[in-house]
Amino acid sequence: AQTVTQSQPEMSVQEAETVTLSCTYDTSENNYYLFWYKQPPSRQMILVIRQEAYKQQNATENRFSVNFQKAAKSFSLKISDSQLGDTAMYFCAFMSYSGAGSYQLTFGKGTKLSVIP
Amino acid sequence: ETGVTQSPTHLIKTRGQQVTLRCSSQSGHNTVSWYQQALGQGPQFIFQYYREEENGRGNFPPRFSGLQFPNYSSELNVNALELDDSALYLCASSLVRGEGTQYFGPGTRLLVL
Numbered sequence: 001a002q003t004v005t006q007s008q009p010e011m012s013v014q015e016a017e018t019v020t021l022s023c024t025y026d027t028s029e030n031n032y033y034l035f036w037y038k039q040p041p042s043r044q045m046i047l048v049i050r051q052e053a054y055k056q057q058n059a060t061e062n063r064f065s066v067n068f069q070k071a072a073k074s075f076s077l078k079i080s081d082s083q084l085g086d087t088a089m090y091f092c093a094f095m096s097y098s099g100a101g102s103y104q105l106t107f108g109k110g111t112k113l114s115v116i117p
Numbered sequence: 118e119t120g121v122t123q124s125p126t127h128l129i130k131t132r133g134q135q136v137t138l139r140c141s142s143q144s145g146h147n148t149v150s151w152y153q154q155a156l157g158q159g160p161q162f163i164f165q166y167y168r169e170e171e172n173g174r175g176n177f178p179p180r181f182s183g184l185q186f187p188n189y190s191s192e193l194n195v196n197a198l199e200l201d202d203s204a205l206y207l208c209a210s211s212l213v214r215g216e217g218t219q220y221f222g223p224g225t226r227l228l229v230l
Contacts, residue, residue, distance in 0.1 A: 098173050107161070109157075
């Protein structure tokens, strides 16, 4: 079974600074997908960024970028120029084929990020 | 484009009762997945529906069941509610059944007393 580990339960960052959230995963598969989702206190889960395991290039979405190290099974999220609206719970998630045509997401326990003015 | 919607937003039930939660997928999305998120935890996969059939299930007992309708909307039914069923229930839709990105609704908060 796949597992996702987020070792930082809580983090804080000053507004406009850069912060990196860590994620490691365990799998024996070669083809899979990795995601970072953001869940603000309003609770709607919002996609931040997606990475395909077969792509060597790290994904980037505006201020958000990842450092994907396939051999190390590591997938960290870097947030540049942090903004107050980035305050949220961040979940790392792993997607792979789970049988019967189904692809399921396995989530980590989350990192609570607070951006301080 | 309408996003994923869920109803109701909150629900209170007593142990042993049955509950039905509803989800409307994002426009054009044909696959729906349901997740349970206990307080302070990441979501856990319950099951996925494609073309009105269940095609993948997590480690949840049979009293968790679902339906998908021709318009791709979906229901999650839970029978014989237990206290541990108290959680946020999230629905997610995706454009393709495969490795398509899943987009989440706002969730239904269920409290079982």
